[in-house]
Amino acid sequence: MTRARYDDVAQYYEGIMRPFERWVIPGLRMAALREIPAGARTLEVGAGTGLNFVHYPAEATGVASEVSGEMLKIAGEKQRPGGVALLQNCAEDLPFQNASFDAAFATLVFCSVASPVKALAELRRVVRSGGTVVLLEHVRPSGVLGVLFDFLNLFTSKLFDDHINRQTAKTASDVGLEVVKVERSRLGIINLITCRV
Numbered sequence: 001m002t003r004a005r006y007d008d009v010a011q012y013y014e015g016i017m018r019p020f021e022r023w024v025i026p027g028l029r030m031a032a033l034r035e036i037p038a039g040a041r042t043l044e045v046g047a048g049t050g051l052n053f054v055h056y057p058a059e060a061t062g063v064a065s066e067v068s069g070e071m072l073k074i075a076g077e078k079q080r081p082g083g084v085a086l087l088q089n090c091a092e093d094l095p096f097q098n099a100s101f102d103a104a105f106a107t108l109v110f111c112s113v114a115s116p117v118k119a120l121a122e123l124r125r126v127v128r129s130g131g132t133v134v135l136l137e138h139v140r141p142s143g144v145l146g147v148l149f150d151f152l153n154l155f156t157s158k159l160f161d162d163h164i165n166r167q168t169a170k171t172a173s174d175v176g177l178e179v180v181k182v183e184r185s186r187l188g189i190i191n192l193i194t195c196r197v
């Protein structure tokens, strides 16, 4: 696999994230995991350094996947439930058969995937009909703040590969996922999106 963008920041990632975790998204990782039905075989995409593993139920089964080998290396050093495999792959091209999972989720991933449309369509494909897709994402807020985000995105997308004006709930709906709930926080910038396949 070619070198991924996050390979270069992997060792600093958790340090960079610490204030964000504390002040912007406290409790929201756990809230995202709570949306996943008990016993669901689950796929996490863009699992990064495995910051969600502490919130997995002990009996969790499925796959935690990530495109960056360096992020994955750090994730591999963390404790995770025995039924969860780690795999390097790209969210836009998942190596799973149709309807392989009961649920899928991602946290803070769809701001940086190259094609949110392809990746969300892949989640729809690999999760069975009636299954659940949960996304915790920062997105474009509405109103004048949205216009500001459009402007700032010119820089963040080039400098950090971080697209801060994506409308992830709309994109999920566009690819055919049924968006059943969007919980907005932090002026609408943080969305916890729950979809049904």
Ligand SMILES: C[S@@+](CC[C@H](N)C(=O)[O-])C[C@H]1O[C@@H](n2cnc3c(N)ncnc32)[C@H](O)[C@@H]1O
Pocket (backbone or CB within 6 Å): 004, 006, 045, 046, 047, 048, 049, 050, 051, 052, 065, 066, 067, 068, 071, 089, 090, 091, 092, 106, 107, 108, 109, 112, 113, 114
């Ligand atoms: C901001 S980090 C979030 C990591 C983790 N989900 C978390 O909440 O801490 C974004 C992650 O998405 C991964 N990523 C970006 N594009 C991806 C893709 N196309 N397929 C899989 N993972 C991807 C990056 O390598 C990175 O680990």
